[in-house]
Amino acid sequence: SQQGEEDPQALSIQEGENATMNCSYKTSINNLQWYRQNSGRGLVHLILIRSNEREKHSGRLRVTLDTSKKSSSLLITASRAADTASYFCATDQNTGRRALTFGSGTRLQVQP
Amino acid sequence: ETGVTQSPTHLIKTRGQQVTLRCSSQSGHNTVSWYQQALGQGPQFIFQYYREEENGRGNFPPRFSGLQFPNYSSELNVNALELDDSALYLCASSFSARGTDTQYFGPGTRLTVL
Numbered sequence A: 001s002q003q004g005e006e007d008p009q010a011l012s013i014q015e016g017e018n019a020t021m022n023c024s025y026k027t028s029i030n031n032l033q034w035y036r037q038n039s040g041r042g043l044v045h046l047i048l049i050r051s052n053e054r055e056k057h058s059g060r061l062r063v064t065l066d067t068s069k070k071s072s073s074l075l076i077t078a079s080r081a082a083d084t085a086s087y088f089c090a091t092d093q094n095t096g097r098r099a100l101t102f103g104s105g106t107r108l109q110v111q112p
Numbered sequence B: 001e002t003g004v005t006q007s008p009t010h011l012i013k014t015r016g017q018q019v020t021l022r023c024s025s026q027s028g029h030n031t032v033s034w035y036q037q038a039l040g041q042g043p044q045f046i047f048q049y050y051r052e053e054e055n056g057r058g059n060f061p062p063r064f065s066g067l068q069f070p071n072y073s074s075e076l077n078v079n080a081l082e083l084d085d086s087a088l089y090l091c092a093s094s095f096s097a098r099g100t101d102t103q104y105f106g107p108g109t110r111l112t113v114l
Helices: none
Strands: A006-008 A010-014 A019-024 A029-037 A042-052 A053-058 A060-064 A071-076 A083-095 A099-103 A106-111 B005-007 B010-013 B019-024 B033-036 B044-050 B053-059 B064-068 B074-080 B087-094 B108-112
Touching: A006 A083, A010 A019, A019 A106, A029 A060, A029 A071, A042 A053, A042 A060, A042 A071, A071 A083, A099 B044, B005 B087, B010 B019, B019 B087, B019 B108, B033 B064, B044 B064, B074 B087
Parallel strands: A010 A106, B010 B108
Antiparallel strands: A006 A019, A019 A071, A029 A042, A029 A083, A053 A060, A060 A071, A083 A099, A083 A106, B005 B019, B019 B074, B033 B044, B033 B087, B044 B053, B064 B074, B087 B108
């Protein structure tokens, strides 16, 4: 079963615009991670935010976490055509289960 | 690119057959997790190995089995293949007994069951 749900399912923007993706989850978590996947290949880790953190930055990426609303957002600023990919949030649930639970992803298309 | 490799890249099997997929972890990592990703979906956790022992399992039947070797490489075996087993199979390695910190994914094996 999928814990996280990303919104929107698909997003198309122009190069230079910002892209915002949202993730909601159902259970309490230890951390939440964002991954990127190009064309059905392996996932690339982007950023990890722990449950006691509210915001984190990495280059053009900004992630926020609201544990009271069980939601997170990923902002990509000044997007580039090379950012075109699927983006997944994954949660480390606070259940002792030794696995990440992924959402169904947001497909981002950046038009040059 | 991560240091995680998987083989083969693509595989075509028929229903009822058995398949073995292989994964080589990133150097220094002692935990390997396997995920199944159906088309258009997010990855689903199959199981995890830590220091050669199964360390957690998702909702997959026993015909999905695995091994981890002393060099921390790993195999995923699937018996009695079904059409729904067609998917991208991803392995991920990490250096964490918990196995849920940053994971480094391989490029995946695309399995098609006819």
